[in-house]
Amino acid sequence: MAIQYPAVLDLKEEGRHFSWTDRDTMLYGLAIGMGADPLDRRELPFVYEEGLRTVPTFAAVAAWGAGITPERIGVNRGKTLHGEEALIVHKPIPVTGSVIADSRVLAVYDKGEGKGAVIQRETVLRDLDSKEALATLTRTAFARADGGFGGPPDTRTMNVTPERQPDVTIELPTRRDQALLYRLCGDRNPLHADPELARAAGFEGPILHGLCTYGMACRAVLQAFCDYDPARIREFSVRFSAPVFPGDLLTVDLWRDAHDVWFEVGVRARDIKVIRNGRATLAQIN
Structure with a gap:
C-alpha cells in the first residue's frame, strides 16, 4: 500500500488512555543512566521515591504504543x-499519572521516487482528570522505500549549532546491558536485544534505542545548565544520525545562548555523531 496524499493527513487516533506509576518513572531514570553513582545526590531524586523527579523526556515513553502505525x-x-524526535513540555511531567493520548499525522514530505518520504506524527498527552495538555510529542520517520507519491518537498530548516568551541562538554558512558534495561520502558524491538537479528539487519550487534540516547542527552542538559531541575526544560528536539552500541562512551557538546541550548552527541572512539541539530529551550536560565 502506497502513501495516499493528501488523505494521509486526515489519519487520527484519539482518546487512548495510558497510566504510569513511580516505578515506571524510576525505571526510566535508571535506563538512561541516572543513579550510576548511587552517592550522587543530584541524580538520586530521579531514581529514588523520596523527592522523586521525572526526566522530561520520559514523556516519549509514558504513552508507548500511541500514534498512527506505519x-x-x-x-x-x-x-x-x-x-527525529521533539518534545514540548506544557506542564512538568508528574511522577505518577494518567493521560489521554490524541495522535495525528502532522505532515508528510516527498523526497522523490527512490529517495524516500519524511513523515511527522504528533501525539498530545492530556491529563485524564483536568484535560490540560502535559506534553506534545513529534516523531519524524524517514521511510526509505516510499517516495514518489506526489506530496510536497521537505523545505524545513534544521537547528544549527554555534560556530565556536562548546561551552560545556560532558562524557556519559553507556553500559553493555543498557538496551536490555531500556527496552523495559516500552520499545521491545528485538533489534535492541537479539545479536543474530541485529547482525542480519547489518549491525555488528544489538544497538541502543535512539530514544535512550535522546534521554541521555536530556540528562546532559539537566546537568550542564538546569541544576538538575526538570521544570526548566520547555522544549527538546534532536535529529538521529547514527546508531549507538551499548558500551559506547557518549560525548555531549553543549552551547548556551540565553534561553536556548544547542547540543550534539558523538562517539569519539568511532569518530561519529549520533545526534545532530539538538536544541533545548529553557525557562528561568541564569
Whole structure:
C-alpha cells in the first residue's frame, strides 16, 4: 500500500488512555543512566521515591504504543527509520499519572521516487482528570522505500549549532546491558536485544534505542545548565544520525545562548555523531 496524499493527513487516533506509576518513572531514570553513582545526590531524586523527579523526556515513553502505525500511513515498516524526535513540555511531567493520548499525522514530505518520504506524527498527552495538555510529542520517520507519491518537498530548516568551541562538554558512558534495561520502558524491538537479528539487519550487534540516547542527552542538559531541575526544560528536539552500541562512551557538546541550548552527541572512539541539530529551550536560565 502506497502513501495516499493528501488523505494521509486526515489519519487520527484519539482518546487512548495510558497510566504510569513511580516505578515506571524510576525505571526510566535508571535506563538512561541516572543513579550510576548511587552517592550522587543530584541524580538520586530521579531514581529514588523520596523527592522523586521525572526526566522530561520520559514523556516519549509514558504513552508507548500511541500514534498512527506505519501500516495505516502506507509505508514499509522494515525500511523506515526513526529520524527525529521533539518534545514540548506544557506542564512538568508528574511522577505518577494518567493521560489521554490524541495522535495525528502532522505532515508528510516527498523526497522523490527512490529517495524516500519524511513523515511527522504528533501525539498530545492530556491529563485524564483536568484535560490540560502535559506534553506534545513529534516523531519524524524517514521511510526509505516510499517516495514518489506526489506530496510536497521537505523545505524545513534544521537547528544549527554555534560556530565556536562548546561551552560545556560532558562524557556519559553507556553500559553493555543498557538496551536490555531500556527496552523495559516500552520499545521491545528485538533489534535492541537479539545479536543474530541485529547482525542480519547489518549491525555488528544489538544497538541502543535512539530514544535512550535522546534521554541521555536530556540528562546532559539537566546537568550542564538546569541544576538538575526538570521544570526548566520547555522544549527538546534532536535529529538521529547514527546508531549507538551499548558500551559506547557518549560525548555531549553543549552551547548556551540565553534561553536556548544547542547540543550534539558523538562517539569519539568511532569518530561519529549520533545526534545532530539538538536544541533545548529553557525557562528561568541564569
